[in-house]
Amino acid sequence: MSELSYQSGFGNQHASEAIAGSLPVGRNSPQRVAHGLYAELLSGAAFTAPRADNLRTWLYRRQPSVVVGGYRPLDHEGLKTGAKDGVSAPPDPMRWAPQPLLDGPHDFIAGLRTLVVNGDPDAQTGMAAHVYSATSSMERRAFVNADGELLIVPEQGALTISTELGVLEVAPGEIALLPRGMAFKVAVSGPSRGYVCENYGAAFRLPELGPIGSNGLANPRDFLAPVAAFEAEAGAYEIVKKYGGRLWTARQDHTPFNVVAWHGNLTPYKYDTSHFMVIGSISFDHPDPSIFTVLTSPSDTPGWANVDFVIFPPRWLVAEDTFRPPWYHRNVMSEFMGLVQGQYDAKPEGFKPGGASLHNTMVPHGPDTEAFAKASNASLAPHKLDNTLAFMFETRWRLLPTAYAMQGTGLETNYADCWAGLSDNFKDKA
CATH class of the missing domain: 2.60.120.10 (Jelly Rolls)
Structure with a gap:
């Protein structure tokens, strides 16, 4: 170029x-x-x-x-x-494979x-x-x-x-x-x-x-x-x-x-x-994803964005005694996510560049079974997530999929299976 x-x-x-x-000079709309x-x-x-x-x-x-x-x-x-152009959809997590070129x-x-x-x-x-x-x-x-x-x-x-x-x-x-x-x-x-x-x-x-x-x-x-x-x-x-x-x-x-x-x-x-200055924990715990906000469109309620643009770029992870990927959560905000390059740390398999996911308001989501097992047993030495760029369009209002999104455009009907292996590991020591 x-x-x-x-x-x-x-x-x-x-x-x-x-x-x-x-x-x-000196005026916006001169006579001539x-x-x-x-x-x-x-x-x-x-x-x-x-x-x-x-x-x-x-x-x-x-x-x-x-x-x-x-x-x-x-x-x-x-x-x-x-x-008005959305269709009724269940409160399920949704994911789409990379969209093919027309x-x-x-x-x-x-x-x-x-x-x-x-x-x-x-x-x-x-x-x-x-x-x-x-x-x-x-x-x-x-x-x-x-x-x-x-x-x-x-x-x-x-x-x-x-x-x-x-x-x-x-x-x-x-x-x-x-x-x-x-x-x-x-x-x-x-x-x-x-x-x-x-x-x-x-x-x-x-x-x-x-x-x-x-x-x-x-x-x-x-x-x-x-x-x-x-x-x-x-x-x-x-x-x-x-x-x-x-x-x-x-x-x-x-x-x-x-x-x-x-x-x-x-x-x-x-x-x-790549010019985004990433802020993160240098002690323990995982800060809220709001620290990755690039741009925001505010609504009439302070702090509740009409839409935020959030990125997850390359960054160092150094927190001690901490589960480093995003925790499991339900959120009042709705999250549409895409992947530009590499892998997303909470979904190492299945989520591909060009793909998308939707986790609507109060729909539970978080790391898949593989990511949980890996993060729970990983050495907590400083580690850099590299060659990755994911993003979210996050909005206070529920997002409705279109008919196009729900009908044969790469919708992964088995997406929820990525959490099926999260078994009950509770050990009662009483």
């Missing part, structure tokens, strides 16, 4: 121009913008949101985004939205398939977890998601993501965060696969650090925003918009990637998960 320039810092007020003198450009504001928060929470970017573009033809419905049976040439939009949903984008609550596959690039085609922001987690194949503000190159081990309402397209260099969190609620932000202090977890400077870059080639574009839970398509005679300059704090980002 070619080397791109980026701007550093999550939530910063960034400014960039592809042609010198394109950014207005330099170079004959149009001023356009993209707001990611209500105008009267507190200053610290206000997200917006001013775009200076060759034609405003209002110049687009009328929309008509676009069928897409694999893409679902909100709790047959024939297909781009990122065509390759989206929804596994689990909750909430309602019109009520601005909840999320959906999708998987994607792609074998071809989106050429003269752009995607705009008006229902939520998108967190993309590649598992196989690097992505080149062109946005209205510039270009991001994102490889497995990295993530991309794309704001609600911003046009983008995805190019691939070969068969590609991964996961997507569609967040209907409050925009993702960095979690508070509390007693951890001012340093640790994901550092703001490691989030990279693009620099301004516009597409000069003439020609028509298809605009695919996700709006109200379904897809719509329109045709316009020019590119949407025509922003010559911009400034603001509502920007797309890429982040390399």
Whole structure:
């Protein structure tokens, strides 16, 4: 991939121009913008949101985004939205094998398939977890998601993501965060696969650090925003918009990637998960998995996230007299998990890169029989978990699987058998 320039810092007020003198000085919307450009504001928060929470970017573009033809419905049976599109499912732990690439040439939009949903984008609550596959690039085609922001987690194949503000190159081990309402397209260099969190609620932000202090977890400077870059080639574009839970398509005679300059704090980002500063026990016991939170979308109840993005990257285990994998637990939060590479320490067999699992609210889960036996008898010398990257989309609301997830898409009907060997070892010494 070619080397791109980026701007550093999550939530910063960034400014960039592809042609010198394109950014207005001292005002946002002058009577005449330099170079004959149009001023356009993209707001990611209500105008009267507190200053610290206000997200917006001013775009200076060759034609405003209002110049687009009328929309008509676009069928897409694999893409679902909100709790209304879920199906009834028992309170069982669920796991899916790695999703196969779809047959024939297909781009990122065509390759989206929804596994689990909750909430309602019109009520601005909840999320959906999708998987994607792609074998071809989106050429003269752009995607705009008006229902939520998108967190993309590649598992196989690097992505080149062109946005209205510039270009991001994102490889497995990295993530991309794309704001609600911003046009983008995805190019691939070969068969590609991964996961997507569609967040209907409050925009993702960095979690508070509390007693951890001012340093640790994901550092703001490691989030990279693009620099301004516009597409000069003439020609028509298809605009695919996700709006109200379904897809719509329109045709316009020019590119949407025509922003010559911009400034603001509502920007797309890429982040390399290897830069995550892992916090863990250096004495005994296993801390809560909240210490692995990269980004959080808060809800109206403090501490109860609409959705958290949590990773389990390479790290040292040093705790003494401690069962080191995650303990068995039931949780009010619902957990959708995926694996990008290597093994997950609580499921050494069965859970493969590209696969997924769902442990809903109050559904018991934890290490399988093999992991329990190994961890219970392991030498507790310092040990590094290496070549691994798992993640969770964790949400306060129950996640409903889709019909696609429940019908012949790799659902492992024998998943619960991985705990069958956990026998009663109680020894009554009375």
